[in-house]
Amino acid sequence: MRAAGRGASMLNSRHLLGIKDLTAEEIMLYLNSASSFKDILKRDIKKVPALRGRTVVNLFFEPSTRTRTSFELAAKRLSTDVINFSAPSSSILKGESLLDTALTVEALGADIIIVRHSFSGVPHMLSRHLRASVINAGDGTNEHPTQALLDAFTIKEKKGGFGGLQIAIIGDIIHSRVAKSNIYCLKKLGADVRLIGPATLLPECFRELGISTFNNMEAGLEGADVIMMLRLQLERQGKGFFPTTDEYFRQWGLSRKRLQAARPDAIIMHPGPMNRGIEISSDVADGGNSVILEQVTNGLAVRMAVMYHLDERKEQ
């Protein structure tokens, strides 16, 4: 795909730091290209030479298997050289060494640096000091933009579009970077977003974004086309956010019975890894409405599209 058709980039930035900064056109560019890459992934030979000679570094300061593997494979499918750099957690304590680590990685010739960090804003800080493209693979409780893009891609595949869609996001909203990126993404694409969860994890300030919030699961699920479950961080228990995981499931867990409030053709999504029996029952997770594994497959295509277009933007 490289030689032909690389015209002026539609992207405003050479980094992907968050969905917050993207226009709906930029989001659609990624989603449309992801379709092409998904076709490639269905071939016998799944690799294209689009980014041959480029170096991609996975710079993960937080443990991750799924996201890192997905980025790694996506980069390999584009024929880049990939390095996984998992920084020891001790070095994340000092900002100097964090920046030094990134500069070192760049000096090794990285063209794209994929960053995950437990502090919000780290990719933004690094992007100000690096010439390489920075892709945010999850920063603190801020954003996880490629997850939102792959979720939007999945919704588009299943539902055809976004206008008028009722999308419910359920769980620990305030601490979820997946929820945040999805809120911005789906709002920009024209869907109706509602948030459901305990008030301790779902502050009312989100209403200022033009989003409805529900503390009652049944009311929130009423007529939903898409149900997006979030992983509950179990360490929140015992900090006053909710009493026990049993009680959490009792109120906000997705069971077959609760599912009846939503539309019959509602799809069920989860960014993984799931806590079965805590936020979602096994029969629902494995049931006919679940698209959870397709999300994983689509993640590859979306991440290929992101790297491809950021590289194109950089060439200008």
Add this chain to the structure above:
Amino acid sequence: MRLLIINGHVIDPSQNFAGSAEILIEDGRINTFAREGGINRTGADIIDAGGMWVVPGLIDIHTHLREPGFEHKETIRTGARAALKGGFTTVCAMPNTNPVNDNAGITEFILKMAQAEGNARVLPIGAVTKGQKGEELASLYAMREAGCIAFSDDGRPVASPVIMRRALEYAKGFDALIISHAEDPALADSGVMNEGLLSATLGLKGQPAVAEEVMIYRDIALAELTGGRLHIAHVSTKGGVRVIRQAKERGLKVTAETCPHYFSLTEDAVAGYNVNAKVNPPLRTAADVEAIKEGLRDGTIDVIATDHAPHGREKRTRQFDDAPSGISGLETALSLSLALAGEGVLTELELIGKLTQNPAGILRIDRGTLREGAEAELLIVDPQRRYVLDAEKMISRGKNTPFDGMELKGMVMKTVYGGKVLEWA
């Protein structure tokens, strides 16, 4: 030295005076304050202050000088020099140094260093508790004898209500002032900015405004119980202003300060993870800014203090969550405060009063005045002079300011202090 200042617009709240006057300084003291002018010019050096304000040297009730222990952030020399440039001839140094100023030895060290340097006068503030740990009272009386002007665990709240009660009771025995860093630490819960939609969408942990309000309420209740002298540091919230206003209406003797950033900026300055806008208490909302201004206007807030909190260069390469809090404020406080007079929030007398007469009254020091006989400490200020702040050119070692690159209005041209005339522009 015989120094005559003519043609200036003189503002001295201690004499409730704003108008033209001539001031004659002799032997380091205000010799003559002549409202009608006409002072004999023979043998005098003359400062023509035409178009300028002439005001008493400012008093900062809340400064961090960082020495001993954090000399890469600031020293007594650089901080007290930055103070003079900013118009502050007296600064009160908070005790969160290393070691903490929680004993007379450290107090004496700070005073000795400050005297040797000859920059702005430094009045140390002692810690309320040993090591600022909030567990045991520090030796308040010995520190007071050594020269501490007040006591505070600033930077940390006194979390235990019973320790705060004892501090207010004990200090009352020698009429000492307790300054409260009003933040309920459990409610603030290590939040790094104001809690609200912006903290949620930046993914930063917020601390709710009520963390300030409930602590102010607690400390006022304890001051009422004990009869101790209480001053509330860096008020930043609408609720905080309301609680102090109610206390004053009930006749309690509590006093309060705010800082220029709390009436000049909102939390929006944090957007983009701007570590230079990270400060504690955090920048708040537009409604809070309006409430702070109203509190200044109606006298609920007595004092404008800098909370000068310099940090080293490492601050800018830190991620927001673990960057230190604070703004290097001595060299911008007057410009930012002058905007309040420009906006009509305060009269020029009220404004200068909150920087001179009011802190002097709370600290019970005979300064911040141009009365005849007082030590000659005054400023020549050009209230119209515009400049773009270049943090790198500040005297303070702390270049951490969210006002870097902004155009500010109002500049100290000369500081008369210690028998010298220091020229800044």
